[in-house]
Amino acid sequence: MAKKPKDTKAPATPAQGASDQGGAQKPPGRFKQFAMVVRVVHRQSPRTIPIAVGIFLAVLAVAVAGGSVVGGWLYWGPLGFAVAFLAGFFYFTRATQRLQYQMLEGQLGAATAVLDNLRGDWTTEPGVGANRQMDVVHRAVGKAGVVLVGEGDPGRLKGLLAAEKKKVARVAHNTPIYDLQVGKGESQVPISQLQRRLLKLPRNLDKGEVAELRYRLKALPASMQMPKGPMPKGAKMPKGPKASGGGN
Secondary structure, eight states: OOOOOOOOOOOOOHHHHHHHTTSSOOOOOHHHHHHHHHHHHHHHOTTHHHHHHHHHHHHHHHHHHHHHHHOOHHHHHHHHHHHHHHHHHHHHHHHHHHHHHHHHTTOTTHHHHHHTTOSSSOEEEEEEEEOTTSOEEEEEEETTEEEEEEESOHHHHHHHHHHHHHHHHTTSTTOOEEEEEESSSTTOBOGGGHHHHHHTSOOOOOHHHHHHHHHHHTTSOOOOOOOSSOOOTTOOOOOOOOOOOOOO
16 A cells, blocks of 8 residues: 655745734834833933932832831832832823924924824824925814814915815815914914814814714815825925826
8 A cells, every 4th residue: 555645844934934923023012112212212311211210219218208207118118119100200201202292393294293193082184285395284183173284384384274274164064174383483383282282172063073074074185195204304295196188
C-alpha cells in the first residue's frame, strides 16, 4: 500500500504572519501614549515635569505633617498620597494642554484639531470653503446650530465666510448660523479659546433637529478633501478640477 505524502507546508513568512494578524499594527496602549506625551512635554518645556513632581511632594509633605500632628496614619497616608498625585497630575495635564495650543498656533488646519475633539454632540466638516491663498472655512454642527470657523487672512475670510453662510442658509432653514475667525487679531478667537467659545453657545436645537440639520447639509456640494490636523508651513492648497472644454 502506498504511503500518503507528508504535509509539506512551507513555513509562514513574516509578511504572511502579519497578514494573518490583520495586516495592521495595533495602536499603542495608554501607558505608551502617556510616555510619548511625557517625552514631548519634557522636550518642549523642561520645567513642567519638575514642577509637577514638586507639587506632588509639597502636598504629600503637608499630609505627612498633618498626620504626625493629629495622628491617624492609616487615614492621612493614603489620602495625602491620592490628593498629592491628583494635584501634580492636574498641573501636568493643564500645562500639556497649553503647550499643545502653543504648538498649534498659526498652523493651517489647527482649528480642525480642536473641533474634532469637541465634547458633546458635535460633528465637523473640514475645508468646506477655501481659496488659493490658503484661507479655509470649516463647519461644525451641534445643538447650537451651524458654526463656521475660518482660518487665514481676516480680509479674505470675510468673503469666504459670507459665501459659505449663504450656502448653508439655503438648506438650514431658521437654524442659527454662527461664524468666527481663529487668530490673534482683533475680533478673532485664539486657538486656545476656540473650544470654550463653541461650548458656551446656547443650545438652540434638540437631538432630532440636529439629525435633520445634518441630513439637509448633505445636499450641499461635497467639500474639498483636506488632511486631518495642522498642515506644515509652506504647503500649497491642492488645485481644483479643471473645467471641461465645451468645444466640438
